[in-house]
Amino acid sequence: MSKLRRIAEYERFFFITTNVSRNVPFLRPPEMDLVLDVLDGVRRGLGFPLLGYVVMPDHCHLLFETRRESLSHVIHQWKF
Secondary structure, three states, rough: OOOOOOOOHHHEEEEEEEOOOOOOOOOOOHHHHHHHHHHHHHHHHHHOEEEEEEEEEOEEEEEOOOOOOHHHEEEEHHHO
C-alpha cells in the first residue's frame, strides 16, 4: 500500500478551482466584486503574487504563487 504524500505548499505555483459557497444561488456581479475585494485584501496582507483569476457565478479559478504562507493558509484566509 502506498503512502499519501503532502503537497509542498511553499514557494510553488498553484492553479486552484474552488466553489465560492455551497448551496447558495449564483453570484451576481456585485457579489463577484466582493469576492475579488476580499481576495485582494488577503493577497496584500499575506504578500503573495496573484497571477490570474476568473470568478464564475458558482466557482473561482486562481493562479498564484505561495511564498511565506502555505497553500492551506492562503485558502483559509480567503474563504474564512
